[in-house]
Amino acid sequence: xxxxxxxxxxxxxxxxxxxxxxxxxxxxxxxxxxxxxxxxxxxxxxxxxxxxxxxxxxxxxxxxxxxxxxxxxxxxxxxxxxxxxxxxxxxxxxxxxxxxxxxxxxxxxxxxxxxxxxxxxxxxxxxxxxxxxxxxxxxxxxxxxxxxxxxxxxxxxxxxxxxxxxxxxxxxxxxxxxxxxxxxx
Amino acid sequence: xxxxxxxxxxxxxxxxxxxxxxxxxxxxxxxxxxxxxxxxxxxxxxxxxxxxxxxxxxxxxxxxxxxxxxxxxxxxxxxxxxxxxxxxxxxxxxxxxxxxxxxxxxxxxxxxxxxxxxxxxxxxxxxxxxxxxxxxxxxxxxxxxxxxxxxxxxxxxxxxxxxxxxxxxxxxxxxxxxxxxxxxxxxxxxxxxxxxxxxxxxxxxxxxxxxxxxxxxxxxxxxxxxxxxxxx
Ligand code: SF4
Ligand code: SF4
Ligand code: FES
Ligand code: FES
Numbered sequence: 001x002x003x004x005x006x007x008x009x010x011x012x013x014x015x016x017x018x019x020x021x022x023x024x025x026x027x028x029x030x031x032x033x034x035x036x037x038x039x040x041x042x043x044x045x046x047x048x049x050x051x052x053x054x055x056x057x058x059x060x061x062x063x064x065x066x067x068x069x070x071x072x073x074x075x076x077x078x079x080x081x082x083x084x085x086x087x088x089x090x091x092x093x094x095x096x097x098x099x100x101x102x103x104x105x106x107x108x109x110x111x112x113x114x115x116x117x118x119x120x121x122x123x124x125x126x127x128x129x130x131x132x133x134x135x136x137x138x139x140x141x142x143x144x145x146x147x148x149x150x151x152x153x154x155x156x157x158x159x160x161x162x163x164x165x166x167x168x169x170x171x172x173x174x175x176x177x178x179x180x181x182x183x184x185x
Numbered sequence: 186x187x188x189x190x191x192x193x194x195x196x197x198x199x200x201x202x203x204x205x206x207x208x209x210x211x212x213x214x215x216x217x218x219x220x221x222x223x224x225x226x227x228x229x230x231x232x233x234x235x236x237x238x239x240x241x242x243x244x245x246x247x248x249x250x251x252x253x254x255x256x257x258x259x260x261x262x263x264x265x266x267x268x269x270x271x272x273x274x275x276x277x278x279x280x281x282x283x284x285x286x287x288x289x290x291x292x293x294x295x296x297x298x299x300x301x302x303x304x305x306x307x308x309x310x311x312x313x314x315x316x317x318x319x320x321x322x323x324x325x326x327x328x329x330x331x332x333x334x335x336x337x338x339x340x341x342x343x344x345x346x347x348x349x350x351x352x353x354x355x356x357x358x359x360x361x362x363x364x365x366x367x368x369x370x371x372x373x374x375x376x377x378x379x380x381x382x383x384x385x386x387x388x389x390x391x392x393x394x395x396x397x398x399x400x401x402x403x404x405x406x407x408x409x410x411x412x413x414x415x416x417x
Contacts, residue, residue, distance in 0.1 A: 047365055057342070057374065058364040059351030066353040066366075109358065 005043035013038045014046065018053045028056060028064055032071055041072045066110075074112035077119035079157055081137050083150075086125030088132040093146070097133055098122060100147035101154070117158060189253035194260065206246035206257055207235055217259050218268060218297055220275075221334035222247040223384055223404055225411030226343055231335050233271050234297065238264050265301065272297055273306045278357075279313060280329040281387070288388030289398035294332060315360055320370030323393055324382050328360050331389040337361060337381035340407055349375045380407060 003011040017034045021027035031050060036042055042065050051061040065071045083089075083098045098109070098120075105113050105120055112119045128134050131143025135150055142153055189202050193210055200209050205228065210217050221232040230248040237246045238258040246259070258264065275294065283289045297303075315328030335352070338361060342348040349372050353362040363372035382390050384404045391400050 044365055051365075057348030057351065059338075059349060059362060059374075062362060062365045063351040063353050067355055 003045055003049060005045050006039050010038050032065060036071060041075045072110060077112040078117050079137050080119045080121055082121040082123050084126055084134045085122050088129035089134055092132040094133040097145055097147050097150045101150060104151055191251045191255045193257045200251060204251055206237060206249050206251055209251055210259060215259055217246050218300060219247060220293060220386055223336050225408035226339040229335055234268055236264060236267060269301050269303050272301055272303050273308050275332050276306050277308045277310045286388040287391050287395045287397060287400035291401045292388060293386035318369050320368035324390060325393055326390045330387050331361060332387055333359055334386060336384040337390055340380040340384040344407055344410060345376060345378050345380050347374050347376050350381060383407060
C-alpha cells in the first residue's frame with residue numbers, strides 16, 4: 001500500500017517500526033507513539049496501514065488514536081490554542097470559551113483548522129487559576145477571558161500572520177502579552 | 186464442586202464461585218435492571234444500572250463475582266435512587282425524544298424509565314449534536330440516541346467477528362464509530378449481518394424504512410446463537 005501522506009523516508013521508518021513490533025503482545029500504543037514521532041501526527045492512511053500490519057480492527061486503532069490526548073490526527077497548526085478546563089477555569093466559564101472557539105474555528109478538540117493556522121486543545125489547569133478563565137496561544141498566557149475576548153485574541157494572531165505574509169513586522173512578545181492584559185480590566 | 190453460600194435480599198442461596206451476582210440473582214428469580222448486559226455477550230459494566238449493595242458498597246452485579254458469605258441487597262431505597270439518577274443522566278446525555286423515535290414502545294431505555302419510575306429528568310440536558318449516519322444501505326445510526334452501552338461493539342466483535350464498531354474519543358465526545366470513523370456504508374469490515382441492529386437497546390441503530398414506533402428488535406437471537414455455538 002502506498003502511504004501518500006508521508007515521504008518515502010517516513011514510510012520506510014514506519015515499516016521498520018512495524019517489523020520491530022511484529023509478534024510482541026499489545027504493540028498498538030507503542031507503535032502509534034513511534035509512528036507519530038516519525039510523521040508528527042497520525043494520518044488516516046497510516047492508521048489504516050498500521051491496522052492491517054498488526055491484524056487489528058480499524059475501529060480499535062481509531063479508538064485508541066482518539067482516546068489518548070497525546071495522539072493527533074492532524075498536523076499541528078501554526079499556533080496551538082489551549083483552553084483550560086481545570087476546576088477554576090471551568091467554574092469561570094472555560095467550557096463556554098471552548099464551545100465558542102470550536103464553533104467559530106469549525107474544529108473539534110485536538111484538531112487543526114482547515115487553513116492550518118490553529119490547533120485547538122484543552123488542558124487541566126495551567127497553575128494560573130487567579131487569572132481564570134485562561135487560554136494559552138503557543139507560549140503566551142491570556143487570562144480573565146470571555147468567549148468574545150478569546151476570539152478577538154485569535155483574530156489578532158490571524159491578522160498578524162497575514163501581516164507577516166505581507167512582509168510586516170511581527171508582533172513582539174510583550175505586545176502580545178499587553179494585548180491579553182488589556183482585557184483583564 | 187466447591188459450594189458457597191450467598192445471601193441475596195435475605196435469601197440464603199447455595200451456588201458455585203466464579204459466577205456473577207447477576208447470574209445468580211436471575212437464576213433465582215430476583216430482578217435486577219440491566220442495560221449494557223446481554224446474555225451471550227461478555228460483561229463490561231458500562232451502564233452501571235445493575236448496581237447492588239454489598240455491605241454498603243455499590244458494585245455492578247453483572248461484573249462482580251459472588252463470594253462465600255457475601256451479602257447482597259438488590260433493591261434498597263438508596264440503590265433505587267442511584268439507579269434512577271444514572272438513568273436520568275443517560276437520558277440527559279442524549280436526545281431521547283421517544284415520541285419521534287422508531288423504537289418508541291420497543292426500547293430498553295424507555296422500559297427502564299418505566300420500571301424505575303423515572304418521572305422526570307432533574308439534571309440539565311446536554312443536547313449533543315452527534316452525527317447521524319444513514320450511508321449503510323439497510324441500517325442507520327442516530328448517535329444522539331446512543332447510550333454507549335457497547336452492545337453493538339461486542340456483538341459485532343465477539344459474535345460476528347467483524348469488529349466494525351468501536352468507541353472513539355472520551356467523555357462527552359465519546360461515540361461509537363465504524364472502522365476508521367468512516368461512513369458505515371463504506372466500512373469494509375462490515376458484513377451487513379444486522380447483529381448490531383438487533384442488540385442495540387435503543388433507537389440508535391435501526392433498520393431503514395421503519396416509521397415511528399415500528400422498530401422491534403430481537404436481542405435474544407444473539408443469546409441463542411451464542412448458546413448453540415457453545416453447547417451445540
Ligand atoms: S451489520 Fe454486522 S458486521 Fe456490520 S456493523 Fe453490524 S454487527 Fe458488525
Ligand atoms: S449504538 Fe446502540 S448498541 Fe451501540 S453503544 Fe449505542 S446504544 Fe449501545
Ligand atoms: S484551572 Fe485553569 S489555570 Fe488553574
Ligand atoms: S448491566 Fe451491569 S453495568 Fe450495565
